[in-house]
Amino acid sequence: MGSSLTTLCYIEHDNKYLMMHRVKKEKDVNKDKWVGVGGHFNEDETPEECLLREVKEETGLTLKTWSFRGVVTFLSDRWQTEYMFLYVATDYEGELVECNEGVLEWVEKSEVLKLPIWKGDKIFLKLLEDSQEFFSLKLRYVGDELVEAVLNGNALSTDI
Numbered sequence: 001m002g003s004s005l006t007t008l009c010y011i012e013h014d015n016k017y018l019m020m021h022r023v024k025k026e027k028d029v030n031k032d033k034w035v036g037v038g039g040h041f042n043e044d045e046t047p048e049e050c051l052l053r054e055v056k057e058e059t060g061l062t063l064k065t066w067s068f069r070g071v072v073t074f075l076s077d078r079w080q081t082e083y084m085f086l087y088v089a090t091d092y093e094g095e096l097v098e099c100n101e102g103v104l105e106w107v108e109k110s111e112v113l114k115l116p117i118w119k120g121d122k123i124f125l126k127l128l129e130d131s132q133e134f135f136s137l138k139l140r141y142v143g144d145e146l147v148e149a150v151l152n153g154n155a156l157s158t159d160i
Contacts (some may be wrong), residue, residue: 003081007051008038012090015109020102034115047085060097063089070135072124077142088128119146122160
């Protein structure tokens with residue numbers, strides 16, 4: 001099935017993350033879920049080029065600084081393997097625009113885990129908050145269920 005390369009960014013401001021509620025596309029693996037902003041690499045793009053382009057396309061914002069925090073490998077029985085480059089950004093310019101993929105909303109960081117988000121996303125959101133270390137996270141799904149999580153080669157509990 002091959003694999004895909006993506007970026008995901010959590011833009012932070014006033015202790016809030018910019019989240020996207022994916023409600024606008026019918027055929028969307030993330031339908032009705034809340035996610036950060038990002039997307040698939042174009043041919044010959046670097047992770048940073050993809051990050052900047054996707055953030056600009058989805059939000060209208062131009063990132064000025066960002067931190068590369070980890071790589072997440074998604075395995076699934078339903079879609080091809082995905083390698084996601086995970087970023088956090090706090091410095092940007094521009095004004096938010098409407099996005100054709102979902103509704104953008106600033107959400108208190110303390111509230112994000114209560115939203116309908118993927119179980120694996122809860123793991124890496126906690127890692128972003130609890131640790132400054134760069135990490136490699138493997139998440140394996142069967143259907144919508146997270147069945148395996150491995151952080152830097154060590155198994156984690158999937159009970160979150």
